[in-house]
């Protein structure tokens with residue numbers, strides 16, 4: 001498999017029909033993401049970022065084009081196949097965290113491991129390790145409402161990593177966080193890409209996230225319009 005991109009997107013189109021109006025949200029999007037790299041997806045509001053991320057992880061189907069994740073043709077999967085993909089290969093981090101309110105931090109992180117039928121002792125070990133990785137070892141028993149926004153997003157990142165996905169998709173993961181908290185969550189994401197060997201595709205408006213990425217791809221009105229390599233933070237205006 002070496003040399004194969006972890007993610008391959010080819011000529012993806014997606015249209016939405018609302019009454020008489022048709023919005024062409026993706027107009028022939030193609031790109032590759034190398035295994036173990038972190039790519040930032042940027043673009044104005046309404047440019048198609050969420051639609052693209054949903055298509056990549058099988059939450060939404062394109063009208064045309066193909067998406068391959070780790071050699072699997074996502075666009076050819078039936079519902080069972082998509083569920084397996086989301087359990088085993090792709091996980092999501094959302095702007096709104098998406099934690100289960102009645103579960104503790106540890107139970108939220110354990111949820112994907114339960115689904116994957118990981119044995120309890122191994123599950124506990126992995127949850128402890130992940131909460132430690134995201135700096136929340138002392139908050140394992142707290143429920144989401146008892147955690148700050150930044151802490152909740154850290155739990156969501158730990159949960160997303162629980163089942164050792166190949167691809168982490170994050171849709172504006174720092175969108176609800178203040179600048180300082182957002183920066184620490186972004187640095188955490190960058191760190192886990194390295195330490196867990198995961199590949200990440202992250203939509204963002206934040207120049208610091210762009211600077212932390214290996215590559216930046218820009219979407220404009222449903223088309224990729226530009227691509228620049230990640231830059232060191234000191235060369236990004238207003239990043240400090």
Ligand SMILES: Nc1ncnc2c1ncn2[C@@H]1O[C@H](COP(=O)(O)OP(=O)(O)OP(=O)(O)O)[C@@H](O)[C@H]1O
Nearest residue numbers: 016017018023025044045046047048049050051052
């Ligand atoms: N389910 C839907 N039904 C109808 N139109 C939709 C739907 N989802 C997205 N769109 C339209 O598709 C276009 C792209 O939306 P998308 O949410 O992908 O943009 P975005 O870049 O993620 O925006 P933002 O940064 O504001 O989240 C927009 O014009 C949007 O109104």
